[in-house]
Each structure stands twice: as C-alpha cells, then as structure tokens.
Amino acid sequence: KQEVTQIPAALSVPEGENLVLNCSFTDSAIYNLQWFRQDPGKGLTSLLLIQSSQREQTSGRLNASLDKSSGRSTLYIAASQPGDSATYLCAVSGGADGLTFGKGTHLIIQP
Amino acid sequence: SQTIHQWPATLVQPVGSPLSLECTVEGTSNPNLYWYRQAAGRGLQLLFYSVGIGQISSEVPQNLSASRPQDRQFILSSKKLLLSDSGFYLCAWSSSTGGWWSNQPQHFGDGTRLSIL
Numbered sequence: 769k770q771e772v773t774q775i776p777a778a779l780s781v782p783e784g785e786n787l788v789l790n791c792s793f794t795d796s797a798i799y800n801l802q803w804f805r806q807d808p809g810k811g812l813t814s815l816l817l818i819q820s821s822q823r824e825q826t827s828g829r830l831n832a833s834l835d836k837s838s839g840r841s842t843l844y845i846a847a848s849q850p851g852d853s854a855t856y857l858c859a860v861s862g863g864a865d866g867l868t869f870g871k872g873t874h875l876i877i878q879p
Numbered sequence: 880s881q882t883i884h885q886w887p888a889t890l891v892q893p894v895g896s897p898l899s900l901e902c903t904v905e906g907t908s909n910p911n912l913y914w915y916r917q918a919a920g921r922g923l924q925l926l927f928y929s930v931g932i933g934q935i936s937s938e939v940p941q942n943l944s945a946s947r948p949q950d951r952q953f954i955l956s957s958k959k960l961l962l963s964d965s966g967f968y969l970c971a972w973s974s975s976t977g978g979w980w981s982n983q984p985q986h987f988g989d990g991t992r993l994s995i996l
Contacts, residue, residue, distance in 0.1 A: 772922070802984055811885075811969055812987040857923070859985075866913055866938070867985060869923040 770795045774858055774870035782878050783850060789843040789873045791858030796836050802867065803832050803843050804857040812857065816843070848877045881906035885970050885988035893996050898943075898957040900991050902970030905951065910972040912953040913985065914945055917967040929953060930975065965995045 771794045781787055791801070800819050804812040816825045816832040818841070824833040831844040845852060855874045859867040882905045892898060904910050914926040925938045927945035935945050942961050946954045953970055969990045974983040 800984075804987075809990075809992070811989040812971075814984050814986060817984045859923075866925040866928050867915075867923075868925075871922040 770868040772870035778874040780876040791841040793839045798860045800861045802859045806855045850877045850879045853877045883988040889992045891994045900955040902953040904972045913971040915969045
C-alpha cells in the first residue's frame, strides 16, 4: 500500500528566504505527483503536477522535482512571501485508486 | 472554464441523523469524480470515486455511501451518522480524457466541514 511522508511537518521562516519542502513515497509505480496548497478551512489548490516521466515542473516562484526511482519529490519556493503561508500537500497517483496524500507541511512565513 | 461546487460549507448534525452532501461540476463532461475526507490529525483519505453515471467505487469500508445520479453530480450520504464521521469532506474532479488513469490533475471544491454532536 502506498504511503506518502512529508518532512518537515511544520516550518517557520522569515520573509524572503528560499525553502524546500520534502515528500517521499514508498511505491515508485506512480502515474504522477501533485503538489497542493491548502489555506485554513479551505479546499485544495493545485500548484504543480509532475508526470511520472518528468523530472521537474516550474510555475512562477515554485519548482517541483521528482525522482521516481528513489521515491522522492521536493517543492522549492523562492523568495518566500507572507502570502505563501499555508499547508502544502503532496499526493501521488497510482491510477485507478485515486490520490494518496501526505499529511502536509504547515508553512509560516514571518513578515 | 470548469468550476466545482460543494454545499453546505458547514454542517452540524446529531449522532444517528442522516447526511447528504452534494457536489456539482460545471464546464466539463464525463468527469472523474471523487470524495475525500480529512479527519483531524490525519491526511486526506479517498472515500469514493466514479467514472460515470451510476458507477461508484468505494475505497474503505464505512458508514457512508455515494451516488452519481447525473454526469456532473456526486452525492455523499449516510443513513445514520457516527461520531467518527466528523471531518472535512472534499469533492474533486479530473478530466477523463485519456482514460481513467489519465495523467490529469485533480481539482478540489471548497469542502464541507461536518461536526457530529
């Protein structure tokens, strides 16, 4: 059974810093990996999706990488801003059984 | 553009009462539809998914059921709620282009926070 782990569980950094969020998964037979953002009490906003054949995806200040063979992904946030404060979720798709999520990294950017 | 709607946003129900949560998608046809639950201190868990009208697959044994009476409508129900049914329920959709396991992103609604008293 697929398991997804996110480290750290919580992170607090000053504004302007670059930071890395980590995600690992136990079964490398995935179709894709998706990073989401969740604001308190809200639904999920999709940030980036990496296909299993891809190594990375970029959107603005966000860059996500995927090393399928080692079961790892990272989300890099450049020049962090207070508006980036949220919980970031990593999820992998094994196909017909939908997405398997990690528990998330709670990120606080201090002004 | 495609949009997904969930209601109600918040619900407080007594133990043993019935439940009906509704989700609708606009701007697309034949979407794959999903119900997830996010319980306190736990990650998001897939409850049900559907690839078409009347087709429901359940991921975990539970007190809940799902139905898809129309192409873009997905309903989560219970006949008698338990305390353990409390949580944040999220509906999601993805495009069915390329097949069920197509590499399409999932898009989520704003969720329903369900509290059982």
